[in-house]
Amino acid sequence: MSSESVTVCQPVTSWTETTPGTSAGRQPILVVEADADCGRALVEQLAADGHPAELARTAGHAERTAGVRPPRLLLLGELDSPRGTLDLLETIRGHQASQRQTASPWPQDLPVIVLSSRTTEPDMLRAFEAGADDFLGRTARYLELRARVRALLRRAAGSNQEVEPLQIGPLTIDPAAHAVSLAGKRLELRRLEYELLLHLAGDPQRVFHKHELLKAVWGYRSIGHHTDA
Numbered sequence: 001m002s003s004e005s006v007t008v009c010q011p012v013t014s015w016t017e018t019t020p021g022t023s024a025g026r027q028p029i030l031v032v033e034a035d036a037d038c039g040r041a042l043v044e045q046l047a048a049d050g051h052p053a054e055l056a057r058t059a060g061h062a063e064r065t066a067g068v069r070p071p072r073l074l075l076l077g078e079l080d081s082p083r084g085t086l087d088l089l090e091t092i093r094g095h096q097a098s099q100r101q102t103a104s105p106w107p108q109d110l111p112v113i114v115l116s117s118r119t120t121e122p123d124m125l126r127a128f129e130a131g132a133d134d135f136l137g138r139t140a141r142y143l144e145l146r147a148r149v150r151a152l153l154r155r156a157a158g159s160n161q162e163v164e165p166l167q168i169g170p171l172t173i174d175p176a177a178h179a180v181s182l183a184g185k186r187l188e189l190r191r192l193e194y195e196l197l198l199h200l201a202g203d204p205q206r207v208f209h210k211h212e213l214l215k216a217v218w219g220y221r222s223i224g225h226h227t228d229a
Contacts, residue, residue, distance in 0.1 A: 006142045008045075008115060009038035028052040028069055029149070032062045032088065033077035033115075038138070042075060045142050051149070059088040067105035073152060074112045075145075077138070085114065086130045093131035093191050109178060111152040113145070131191040166201050173201055 029051050033039035039055040046053040054069070056062035059079060065071075074092070079085055092106045112134075114127040119137040127135050134148050166173040170183040178194060180187045189197065200208065 006045075007139055008136070008142050008145050009035070009041050009138060010142065011041045011044055027072035028054045029073045029075060030062060030065060030071035031055045031075045031077065032059070032079070033057065033075075034079050034084075035077070038077065042077075045146075046149075049146055059084060059091075062088065063105050066107075070105070070107045071110065072107075072156070073149060074110055075115060075149075076112055076132075077115045078117065085116070086126060089114070089127070089130040089132060109156070111156050113148060113152065115145075129190075129192055166198075168201055168204050171201070173198055 029046055031039050031042045031046070031053055033042065033055065034057050036057065039057060043053040043055050054065055054071075056065050076085055076089060079088065081087070089112060092104075092110060092112065094104065112132050114132040114135045115138050116123060116127065116135065117138045119135075124135045133152055136145055136148065165175070172181045174180075175198065180189055180194065180197060196213065199213065
């Protein structure tokens with residue numbers, strides 16, 4: 001079978017490709033997926049591309065794994081609960097921080113790709129509003145997922161560089177700390193609210209069109225399609 005036709009949930013053994021070796025010292029990519037066959041296939045595919053990967057099949061298992069080995073990227077598939085994926089994503093992003101009794105095991109600004117069998121526009125918007133960095137249907141080709149994984153890892157590496165805070169009147173945005181304050185008072189923003197504000201602040205005199213913001217912040221190329229970058 002050609003690698004171009006392999007979907008995200010197909011085992012890597014159906015095709016071969018020259019890939020870099022894995023490094024045991026690198027942070028793993030964590031795959032959270034209730035379907036054992038799909039989850040194992042994803043782990044195998046990622047490993048073949050040089051990415052150490054681990055599988056967790058429940059939200060609790062994912063949190064315990066993250067507490068022991070913090071991941072550098074999360075592939076968040078489908079869980080048994082109807083809202084399981086969104087609930088876990090919101091927990092990771094700290095939307096339920098006031099309900100926690102212990103510190104979060106999740107790294108700050110962890111890149112997250114949601115893999116879902118539900119790909120309508122409302123489903124994608126719910127995932128992005130909950131904090132997803134990218135969204136992909138489960139029937140997509142693995143090579144598309146691989147490209148998105150690499151793009152997010154490059155973006156995450158670049159975000160670790162020192163960036164000067166933005167100052168617009170009484171508003172201060174610190175990209176390095178992902179912090180926003182107004183007249184010295186810290187504002188609590190959700191992830192998409194922060195990304196939208198940061199994008200608008202990059203050119204405060206400009207009037208942005210709706211389709212520009214959908215593409216830049218939500219990642220839409222067109223209705224029903226989400227772009228790589």
